[in-house]
Amino acid sequence: MTLINFTPGPSQLYPTVEGHTLQAFREKIPSLAHRSKTFEAIYRGADEKLRALLGIPSHFHIFFAGSASEIFERSIQNLVEQHSFHLVNGAFSKRYFEIAQLLCKQPVKMEVEEGQGFRQVVIPEGAELVAITNNETSTGVRTSVELIADARKQSPALISVDAVSSLPYPVFDFRQLDSLFFSVQKAFGMPAGLGVWIVNDRCLEKAAELESKKVCTGSYHSLSSFRKHEINFQTPETPNVLGIYLLDKVAGDFLLKGVDVMRRETEYKADLLYQALARHGKIKAFIKEKDFQSQTVIVADCGEETEALSSYLQSHGLQPGSGYGKFKRQQLRFANFPAHSIKSFELLSEKIMKF
Numbered sequence: 171m172t173l174i175n176f177t178p179g180p181s182q183l184y185p186t187v188e189g190h191t192l193q194a195f196r197e198k199i200p201s202l203a204h205r206s207k208t209f210e211a212i213y214r215g216a217d218e219k220l221r222a223l224l225g226i227p228s229h230f231h232i233f234f235a236g237s238a239s240e241i242f243e244r245s246i247q248n249l250v251e252q253h254s255f256h257l258v259n260g261a262f263s264k265r266y267f268e269i270a271q272l273l274c275k276q277p278v279k280m281e282v283e284e285g286q287g288f289r290q291v292v293i294p295e296g297a298e299l300v301a302i303t304n305n306e307t308s309t310g311v312r313t314s315v316e317l318i319a320d321a322r323k324q325s326p327a328l329i330s331v332d333a334v335s336s337l338p339y340p341v342f343d344f345r346q347l348d349s350l351f352f353s354v355q356k357a358f359g360m361p362a363g364l365g366v367w368i369v370n371d372r373c374l375e376k377a378a379e380l381e382s383k384k385v386c387t388g389s390y391h392s393l394s395s396f397r398k399h400e401i402n403f404q405t406p407e408t409p410n411v412l413g414i415y416l417l418d419k420v421a422g423d424f425l426l427k428g429v430d431v432m433r434r435e436t437e438y439k440a441d442l443l444y445q446a447l448a449r450h451g452k453i454k455a456f457i458k459e460k461d462f463q464s465q466t467v468i469v470a471d472c473g474e475e476t477e478a479l480s481s482y483l484q485s486h487g488l489q490p491g492s493g494y495g496k497f498k499r500q501q502l503r504f505a506n507f508p509a510h511s512i513k514s515f516e517l518l519s520e521k522i523m524k525f
């Protein structure tokens with residue numbers, strides 16, 4: 171029996187990905203010259219579809235990196251001389267902070283316990299960049315777009331939003347942020363190996379300012395290098411051409427389905443599972459406060475039943491994701507991405523209620 175993969179990442183492949191991949195091989199995309207007009211058309215196609223899908227304005231640029239972790243690093247290198255400020259509430263937001271430390275910056279964090287979210291934030295004076303994790307994948311806590319807007323009001327700092335495990339679900343107001351990124355093996359349902367970085371001209375200006383001060387912004391994936399090539403829909407290095415091709419196709423499929431329909435389905439599926447967890451005697455939602463409950467990664471506290479529930483679900487074709495880090499033995503995580511059909515969520519909720 172093939173299992174439906176509810177792990178947040180790599181997650182269930184979007185159903186059209188296999189067919190697009192076969193077609194890519196027929197078109198010899200994996201050996202396509204990346205300096206060709208054909209590649210430029212693929213980059214342009216992906217760029218246009220992502221703009222349509224996510225409402226990205228024209229003064230933002232779309233660059234391709236190897237992963238979201240790489241974008242953690244590149245955004246610190248290019249947007250921070252000394253001080254970044256991080257909202258930390260789990261493993262991924264913490265990683266962004268640690269990468270700033272490893273790059274010898276002096277980051278500051280506001281930290282709350284795992285499972286907690288942020289209602290209010292005070293941005294410290296002198297912060298050059300505010301790092302916000304829209305969906306903390308390790309705990310299933312979301313940070314609202316209202317909080318992002320509040321950070322914007324308070325401070326002239328650049329705002330960088332990690333939306334790796336939430337896009338394309340959230341609706342961002344691009345006036346309230348400067349840098350936004352995701353990688354494709356989560357909600358886009360694609361094979362890993364591609365990070366997408368969306369930045370505005372303020373970011374390019376900041377990187378240029380750092381370069382004029384002789385601050386090191388990196389080499390081939392500095393913002394200036396990205397931009398120099400992107401003007402012609404080119405990339406500095408030989409990129410993941412197959413990944414960009416698949417992103418163009420999958421974004422096209424999302425547009426055909428309609429992003430509003432996808433968002434409504436996401437909410438419907440999340441409701442189903444949260445309701446099942448609310449009714450169950452032993453298995454409970456880890457995140458109790460509705461405002462903090464992620465719609466795209468739902469974490470269940472299962473205590474001593476963790477292994478038994480996991481086996482039970484697997485016997486019905488449903489592969490849950492394990493709890494993250496120290497929660498491995500007591501929690502299960504369920505990704506709610508476009509690749510997870512309404513039917514699969516009905517089955518999942520039904521089986522959890524029966525367990």
Ligand SMILES: *Cc1c(COP(=O)(O)O)cnc(C)c1O
Nearest residue numbers: 237238239262305307334335353
């Ligand atoms: C998975 C994840 C990352 C890291 O993504 P990679 O593509 O593996 O580097 C970063 N942030 C969040 C919120 C994630 O879920």
